[in-house]
Amino acid sequence: MNLSMRWLNEFTQPGEMPMRTFTEAMTMSGSKVEGWETEGTEIENVVVAKVVSMEHHPDSDHLWICQVDTGDGQPIQIVTGAQNLKPGDVVPAALHNSLLPGGKKIKKGKLRGVESNGMLCSLGELGLTTHDFPSAVEDGIFVLTEEDGCDLTLGKPICEAIGLNDTVVEFEITSNRPDCFSVIGLAREAAATFDKPLSLHTPTVKAGHGSSDGMLDVKIEATDLCSVYSARVVKNVRVKPSPRWLRERLRAMGVRPINNIVDITNYVMLEYGQPMHAFDLRFVEGGQIRVRRAKAGETITTLDGVERTLTEKQMVIADAKKPIAIAGVMGGEFSGIMDDTNTILFESACFDGASVRTTARDQGMRTEASSRYEKGLDPNSCLPALDRACELVELLDAGDVLDGVLMDSHFSSDRRRIPLEHDWINRFLGISLSEEEMKAILAKLDCTFDGSDVLVPTFRPDLEHKADIAEEIARFYGYNKIQSTSIRGSAQGKYTARQKFDRTIMQTMRALGASEIMTYSFISPKYYDKILMPMDSPLRKSIVISNPLGEDTSIMRTTILPSMLEVLARNYNNRNAEACLFELGREYIPTTENELPIEKNTLIVGMYGGGCDFFTVKGMAEQLLEILCVKNWDIAASSEESSYHPGRCAILSVDGSRIGVLGELHPKAAENYGINERVFCLTLDVDLLFSLAEPEKTYTSLPKFPAVTRDLALICDDAISVGTLEKAIVTGGGALVESIKLFDVYKGEQIEKGKKSVAFNIVLRSRENTLTDEQTNAAMKKIMKELEKTGAALRS
């Protein structure tokens, strides 16, 4: 919301102070200033000048040599190319060393050999348009006229002469303060902030041009959505430009002046915060105005020329036959003011905020009016605003106002009553003000009192509760004057076991060389294709965002894998030679339609380059599981994971429940991501891991007896996994097996085709005694027996 300081000063005078002091004080009392600007500060050394004489440039058929008077009687020669001047015209002259908007500098010089001591300016060169000065021309020098309200004193700085010197402050208005979307509302805040009087004006309408009684039958049918509908009739409308002071204010507030009638509706909206509308009475058929819900499928062509189909949820202003406006949003095409408009109907109404908001949203047209209505306006301001509009019509001689107000209303003008719990407010805020001091603050905001009750003005729908009253007290007492305290009583903050578990995962992954990433939780459904997810996979059923920004962020991921691959691909494309990354993120598994999904915490590790292979990622999994105290996990090869290389993928499980998967990304998937390297990934179900972790540790006494080490070279079918052999060794050796270390796997020469040689180093130890040869041999024999069951034999 922009605020013209000139306009503000009409209602309250905060006093002489630097703008910075004004804006700081307003910000700290709750009206946040986003910035401010004084008009015309870009313009320097441009003055009012009169064209004394003109002659043709000897060397040009379009240039004119003008002698201009800037008030000191010393003519200054300026050459201009404009064709709209004549001697006697008063114009803006940019003298030698002057500045124009956009940082343009004017210096004296020669134009085709003739000295020119400056430049005569057009509207555009001063940053203005014909909306600001309707008698001026677009493509020529700006000729100042009294008609446009210009001061023609020669030598006067141009900004002063044409009123281009207002200061405009931009406020951020919060949604709870519709009253501050108006000059009066902000003036009230300013008066309270600087503790100055607020002098509001009560509009008076002379009227007396006949009565409007019976001209129109006004009725609110949708009484739940419209509390007031009021209108006055103005006949013999004289459409013309508004006077300079009004145009100036509109311009300062960022509204383009159009003509007196339109300008009046905008002016009143800015001043009172009450949207107004003017209908051409010619197009109101059947002598009636109805405020009603639209009929399904009913259409209206709005002022912007768009034909719109309405629904029963949307509210319209209608005549006997058709909708003539979408209530609170925009008028119909024939409702506007035209050159031949004679009689108009000024509307000032109060519509339900939620209804206007929904309508504007559904119709995709948020307007100045709708953005005000949707915050909830005060029904009590309809009539003063309507009167103000008519008062302006008379002041501007824009038409003849008829007596009487056409209206229908359903509202109570009673003020809301909130007990002033003075002790509670002091306790709640941590201050100590007397009841009188509190009342003095509230009185500045137009609150009145009935005993110890606060009666809040109807333009403050946000004041409902004693906490709201407390906020008003706090704002004007000063938030920063409230003495800070510590919360009484002590509390012990702590991390839960789960939070520590997650932290351990992150720390371990970093220690293992993986860097943490963060990715978007939403992905494109196409990503499932990229990771080769089968069409019938249940994971294809995702939570779908109904209004996504784009396809790439349209569904919530059911697997974190594509998020990791996107990042790896980006790194690969950025020519990073290697990457080893992890994310502890969520996967979103849908449940039923009206239930929230399961948000599953998953660890994903992904890497390429740097010499990594399947066993790098497996080693990470092993070490992480060890640190997390997840014991007795199994690993089994799987060729069923569609995203992975069928021969280089494994499922990790504990007691048959799957805790994760690791392996080399399927080459086709890698290709889909444009990664020309082998990619290795690991995912682990963190929620499950946490439930499986056995972090309790018990000390086992150090061994008292020496160990026996035996090497075992075996030969077996290539298909038999080392894991199978290891299991056989453990089964055979039982408790005596302290450790098994694989030290060689060999295929090739000297080994029969389809076979391989596998060599282990086995450490045996008893906790009871030093192992004898017999014991050791017996154990080795049992181990061999188990190994033979797998088809392995001692290598001879």
Added chain:
Amino acid sequence: MTCVNQGGTAEKYLRPFGAEIFLFWRACSLADRRRNLERIDSMKQELEAIRQRAISELEAAKGQQELETLRVKYLGKKGEVTAILKKMGSLSAEERPVIGQLANEVRTMIEDEITKRAAELKEAILQERLKNEALDVTLPGRQRPLGASHPLSIVLDEIKEIFVGMGFDIVDGPEVETDYYNFEALNIPKNHPARDTQDTFYINENILLRTQTSPVQVRVMEKQKPPIRIISPGRVYRSDAVDATHSPLFHQIEGLVVAEGITFADLKGTLETFVKRLYGEDSVVRFRPHHFPFTEPSAEVDVQCFNCHGEGCRLCKGEGWIEILGCGMVHPKVLQNCGIDPEKYSGFALGMGLERVVMRRYNIDDLRLFYENDVRFLKQF
């Protein structure tokens, strides 16, 4: 046994060989003395010769092996000193201890010399080795790969630590949330204009991606009786197109305190402490009135620009202050919605965005970098 200074030749002559010899000498008859003196003299000369030779040879020795050879030569079974000791059999009972003692003295001297030389040689070898082993310490270290923390995690962990230190617990909440928890329970009914400022991703009419971490407040209050002191960090979603300062997904940290007698002054005190711990003890903080539907009174907290100290500069967009969080006293309606009696309890809530804090901390100028995860970016933290 003490040895008294007797003066004279014998004293001077024998004293070096020890008190026993001297006393023995005194005990002998004059003739015996002369005879003994001659024998002793001859053997002494022999031993002295051995000693001198040994010492000069040892000094010349160049290695451990040479030392060992010399040890064998003098002290070994067939060594020269051993040979003298063997000859002792022919000596009288009186002479034997004298010469024995003498021989042992020489033996010890040689042994000591060997030990000394051995140590010297070892030291020399060590010195030589140390000299040869000198490294170019500027060669690169051999590193195990080490991963980096995401910058958002680093600062978030720091914020968590601060709050845990102030007695807050950390709780988690769902990101896919119901309209009720995200809006309704927070005093933002359907069609409330505040919904416009938070462009929401909807799943269906009742389910959405949370636009703020505030729904966790409601979930906590529904479950837990006051006193409550929690923070809840997490992801939130708003349909903002991606650019240098906007992201449809970002992180917030919610805070909530509910107990009997919590005041606005407590809110100020707590947040001032937090800001000073995060930004330094010399930070200047201000509370500026604002509006949130679920708090009343509400405030935004600004910290004075670290760059210009309030003068106004490019960093703070000329304002002199940088907005860092929103807060306020929990709205009585919200307490009531959660089944907490607003007449008995009061509380405050706060919400802050993480990304901007991190961007300022590390001078990061583009929010997209956080989610692009280029390793060259990640490795800087």
